[in-house]
Amino acid sequence: MSCVHYRFQSRLTYDSLQFEGLNITVGELKRQIMRRERLKFCQLKISKAQTDEEYTDDDALIPKNMSVIIRRVPAAGLKSSNRRFVGHQAGPSAKSSQTGDSSLLSLEQLLKTENLAEAKASEEDKLKAVMYQSSLCYYSSRAAALLRISASGGAQGFPAASCWRWTTQTERES
Numbered sequence: 001m002s003c004v005h006y007r008f009q010s011r012l013t014y015d016s017l018q019f020e021g022l023n024i025t026v027g028e029l030k031r032q033i034m035r036r037e038r039l040k041f042c043q044l045k046i047s048k049a050q051t052d053e054e055y056t057d058d059d060a061l062i063p064k065n066m067s068v069i070i071r072r073v074p075a076a077g078l079k080s081s082n083r084r085f086v087g088h089q090a091g092p093s094a095k096s097s098q099t100g101d102s103s104l105l106s107l108e109q110l111l112k113t114e115n116l117a118e119a120k121a122s123e124e125d126k127l128k129a130v131m132y133q134s135s136l137c138y139y140s141s142r143a144a145a146l147l148r149i150s151a152s153g154g155a156q157g158f159p160a161a162s163c164w165r166w167t168t169q170t171e172r173e174s
Contacts, residue, residue, distance in 0.1 A: 002064030004029060007049075009071050019064075027058035033070060045071040 004024060005014040017032055030044045047054040049067035062068065105113065105121045110129040113119050119126065 004062055004064065005049075005067040006033060006046075006070055007067075009069055014067065021064075023061040023063055025058065026055045026060045026062060029062060029068075030058070039072065041075050042072045043075050045073055047071070 001018045002021060002024075003016045003018045005016050006029075007014040017029065017036065019028075019032070026046055029046065033039070033044060045054060046062075046068050049069050052069075055062070055068075105119055105125075107121075107125050107128065110116065110119060110121050110125055111132055113129070116126050116129055116133075121129075
C-alpha cells in the first residue's frame with residue numbers, strides 16, 4: 001500500500017491517505033480527502049509541502065510518500081459566510097430616506113406596525129424598524145421609552161448615564 005501525507009494549512013500534524021499503485025491523481029486525492037474529512041460545499045487546493053508549488057490540474061499525478069498541504073476555499077458560485085456586522089445605532093433616526101411618495105408609511109408608523117414585510121415603506125425604513133423592534137426586548141421599560149423618543153426624532157440616543165441599574169442603586173443609597 002502506498003500513501004500520501006497531507007495536512008490542512010490550519011493544522012500542525014499530518015494525516016496519511018492510503019491508495020493502490022505508485023501515483024494518485026490530484027482529483028482522486030481531493031475526493032478521498034473530502035470523503036474522509038466529511039467536507040461539503042468547498043473546494044480544495046493542494047500544494048507540495050516542500051516547495052509550495054500548487055497543483056492546478058486535477059489529472060496531475062502525485063507520487064507515493066509525498067507530503068502535501070491542503071487549503072479549503074469556498075466552492076465556485078457560493079458566497080462566503082464570513083459576514084461582519086458593520087455598525088449599530090441606538091434606534092432608527094428620524095432622518096429616513098423618504099422618496100417623497102405620500103403613500104409610503106413614515107418611520108413612526110412603521111415602529112408600531114406588526115407586519116413589516118407587507119408595509120408600504122422604503123427598504124431602509126423597514127430595516128430600521130426591524131432593528132428597533134428587535135432590540136426593545138433587551139432594554140428596561142425606562143430605556144425603551146428613551147429609545148422611542150430617540151426613534152421619533154427627539155433626543156439622540158441615551159443620556160450619558162447608560163447603566164440604569166447603577167443609577168437606580170445610587171438613587172436608593174442617597
